[in-house]
Amino acid sequence: MAKESAKAVWETCLEIIRDNINYQKFKSWFEPIKPVKLENNTLTIQVPSQFWYEWLEEHYYNMLRSTITKVLGTDGKLEYSIVMEKSENPIDERSVRMPQRPVPPSKPQNLTGYSGHNPGSIQNPFVIPGLKKSKVESNLNQNYVFERYIEGDCNRLARSAAMAIAENLGNNSFNPFFVYGGVGLGKTHLIQSIGNKIKQDYGDEKSILYISSESFTNEFVHAIRNNRASEFSMFYRNIDVLIVDDIQFFSGKEKTQEEFFHIFNALHQDGKQIILSSDRAPK
Incomplete structure (x- = not known):
């Protein structure tokens, strides 16, 4: 009863x-x-x-x-x-x-949060309890900037869209931004240029994360094995600018696709910027 x-x-x-x-x-x-x-x-x-x-x-x-x-x-x-x-x-x-606490928490405590990431360099920007925001290692290559990106007729539209995102974060028509092209045509350079420009303009105010689809998958598997899937999910859902390279490698990985789908929807609904690249055309 x-x-x-x-x-x-x-x-x-x-x-x-x-x-x-x-x-x-x-x-x-x-x-x-x-x-x-x-x-x-x-x-x-x-x-x-x-x-x-x-x-x-x-x-x-x-x-x-x-x-x-x-x-x-x-x-x-x-x-x-x-x-x-x-x-x-x-x-x-x-x-x-x-x-339940008798009163709301007055200030966050400085305890370690989710750190079970395979790359090791990615640190959770939220700690427990209180989920205090801290600096996120972006994994960006500082050499990948717009000034070093070679513009031509074939990529002028993509570069213009990328610049629009970097200069108007949260107020542009390119969210999500999907870059498709063959191997070696500069997709990684272009999408990281966006991240580096935003980092230059906003500093640590915005959490920016560049990650390959392979690293994302490895982290997800690691989180599941260690019973930390919820921490993994919330880490990504609170990134301001998420850049995922080579998403074609999600193909055939149903569980990873499902998790990324939920993260994608949460970020998009909260107005966070999503940037993706692939060497295969979307179907």
Whole structure:
């Protein structure tokens, strides 16, 4: 009975939450949450990881607090059941319980966040808890700039579009920007030129990341093996300018394609710039 009651209460909460945030964020952060129990007017919900708990508390504390108050009354409380060790059998999963903070976090703590990236040079710009933003290593080659890019009749349109993106970040008609061309024609130089120009103009204000499709895939596999898929996803969803080279190598990798699809949609909906290159024409 308590289980059914918890489910009903949480569904009511979700209806309120759904009306207050965009669909993508609702689907990403709230749909995976499971109601556990309702006891002594305290609703316990299960979240997939410590990272998840910290993100909700940092970004949605006020909304969750007011929603619980509206549904359960002024004495209503929220408690988290955090999955610490996943198992194929839900009964074997290990979790810890954490109450919602009595007040919103005043300032982020300086703890290490997701660092399980294969390249090693990519650092998570968000730390746990508080998800404090820090410098992101862009992986850009500083030699790839517009001044060194050779312009001709065959690439003039692509270069003009690239310049428009770099000079009007967040206010251009080329998002996503897809560059297609044969091997050795300067695609990598052009897309990295955009990143270097934005970095020059904005400094550390904008997080810019250049990555090959192969490195992206390797990171994703590594994250899954280490039960850190949610950290991986949120790292990429919070990049301001994402540049992915040679996306043709995603072909045949269904799980990677699915993850990239969700990241792509989240970034695009938030108005973040997406830049892609391929040596194969889109189908």
